[in-house]
Amino acid sequence: MRLYTEPVASKRQIQVGGVPIGGGAPVVVQTMTKTETADLTATMDQIRRVAEAGADIVRVAVPREKDVEALKTIVADSPIPVIADIHFNYTLALKALDAGAHCVRLNPGNIGGPDKVALVTQRANELGTPLRIGVNSGSLPAHLRELEFENPVEALVTAAVEFVELMERLDFTNFKVSMKSTSVPNTIASNRLLSERIPYPLHLGITEAGTKWSGSLKSAVGLGTLLADGIGDTIRISLSTFHAEEEVKVAWEILKALKLRERGPVLIACPTCGRLQFDMDSVVAEVERRLEAYEDPIEVSVLGCAVNGIGEARHADFGITGAKDAGALYSKGKMIRKVKTENLVDELFVEIDKYYAAGKKVLRDVNAAAEAEQWLAENEDATAMTPERMAAMENAAVALDEETSPVAGRRFTRA
Ligand code: SF4
Numbered sequence: 438m439r440l441y442t443e444p445v446a447s448k449r450q451i452q453v454g455g456v457p458i459g460g461g462a463p464v465v466v467q468t469m470t471k472t473e474t475a476d477l478t479a480t481m482d483q484i485r486r487v488a489e490a491g492a493d494i495v496r497v498a499v500p501r502e503k504d505v506e507a508l509k510t511i512v513a514d515s516p517i518p519v520i521a522d523i524h525f526n527y528t529l530a531l532k533a534l535d536a537g538a539h540c541v542r543l544n545p546g547n548i549g550g551p552d553k554v555a556l557v558t559q560r561a562n563e564l565g566t567p568l569r570i571g572v573n574s575g576s577l578p579a580h581l582r583e584l585e586f587e588n589p590v591e592a593l594v595t596a597a598v599e600f601v602e603l604m605e606r607l608d609f610t611n612f613k614v615s616m617k618s619t620s621v622p623n624t625i626a627s628n629r630l631l632s633e634r635i636p637y638p639l640h641l642g643i644t645e646a647g648t649k650w651s652g653s654l655k656s657a658v659g660l661g662t663l664l665a666d667g668i669g670d671t672i673r674i675s676l677s678t679f680h681a682e683e684e685v686k687v688a689w690e691i692l693k694a695l696k697l698r699e700r701g702p703v704l705i706a707c708p709t710c711g712r713l714q715f716d717m718d719s720v721v722a723e724v725e726r727r728l729e730a731y732e733d734p735i736e737v738s739v740l741g742c743a744v745n746g747i748g749e750a751r752h753a754d755f756g757i758t759g760a761k762d763a764g765a766l767y768s769k770g771k772m773i774r775k776v777k778t779e780n781l782v783d784e785l786f787v788e789i790d791k792y793y794a795a796g797k798k799v800l801r802d803v804n805a806a807a808e809a810e811q812w813l814a815e816n817e818d819a820t821a822m823t824p825e826r827m828a829a830m831e832n833a834a835v836a837l838d839e840e841t842s843p844v845a846g847r848r849f850t851r852a
Contacts, residue, residue: 464672466688481514484515485516487685493517499529524542524544527543558607571615577593581596615641617644619645624643641671652675653676660691705753720757743816757781765812
């Protein structure tokens with residue numbers, strides 16, 4: 438379901454434990470556990486948390502024999518498919534396949550030569566298990582080092598294509614490809630190039646993206662750009678946090694923002710300005726926290742004041758706004774009722790729960806709604822230059838320009 442462009446990547450599809458990746462399937466959210474894999478209690482706790490947060494598949498590091506042992510139990514108990522992250526030890530790759538991993542990630546460039554890769558692909562073929570083959574900017578094959586210096590994007594793509602050709606020579610096509618770089622522009626450029634050269638599903642990520650704040654932004658820019666182009670079939674957000682579920686939440690926000698997938702409510706909040714009538718930071722945080730309990734993709738809006746009326750939030754299924762000593766609840770651009778400012782959040786959730794209890798119907802008391810409309814009319818200042826009104830004026834000016842311009846109707850298109 439790509440809404441922005443035709444899909445350009447991954448004509449092929451693979452199945453990771455029954456989850457389709459590529460070939461037009463919805464973009465798959467994955468993350469990686471941060472626990473020692475052999476610590477079964479901690480690992481399974483984290484897997485359950487990420488699954489609850491919306492991870493479609495999860496990856497676990499398998500650097501030791503004891504991790505392979507634990508993998509058997511993890512695969513059996515996990516609510517979502519499990520990828521074993523191997524990198525360079527082919528015997529561990531073979532053991533992970535035999536332990537029942539739904540996919541194994543390895544780097545053909547440092548696993549000990551094509552004959553070792555062949556052993557792994559042969560076993561994976563026998564079991565019908567897909568592989569993820571990876572290229573990292575930090576570990577390119579020696580013969581590409583010079584090219585990496587001159588043209589890091591071409592070096593990454595060349596390495597990936599060489600690995601793909603190796604897999605095809607080994608008669609193995611059940612794989613996806615990842616090309617990781619710490620550079621956002623290089624990640625974008627290399628994946629664009631690779632998507633034109635190979636038909637296999639692409640895993641997107643920014644290596645060592647950083648903290649929750651900077652890593653989320655880098656990922657949103659890098660992965661968001663590619664996804665908006667129709668490139669990328671599964672994503673992982675790498676954040677420096679022990680809480681892997683945070684990575685999943687960020688991944689979902691990116692997919693929701695691009696309208697590639699839906700999960701849970703969408704929260705809209707005004708940017709606030711000097712007209713703000715309540716403690717927006719804590720109100721928005723509280724609304725966001727309580728919305729996590731809902732799975733339906735309802736849209737909820739929080740406006741800091743009523744000076745604009747509620748026109749800006751007319752698409753919202755529910756919303757709240759504040760004025761000097763009171764606030765109001767609204768739905769789809771129409772008032773529901775007036776409430777005390779300190780009760781705004783509680784009453785918002787009363788209305789949301791009533792809506793679901795009534796089979797997704799907004800229940801409106803005509804008198805209470807009329808009182809709220811009256812209150813809003815008294816508090817609205819039709820002459821105030823608010824951020825929303827300035828934006829509306831700018832949009833109107835652009836529309837007028839376009840109508841009167843000699844190149845009216847022309848839009849930028851990607852060459
Ligand atoms: S004018 Fe707009 S941005 Fe300012 S507080 Fe009111 S709704 Fe928020």
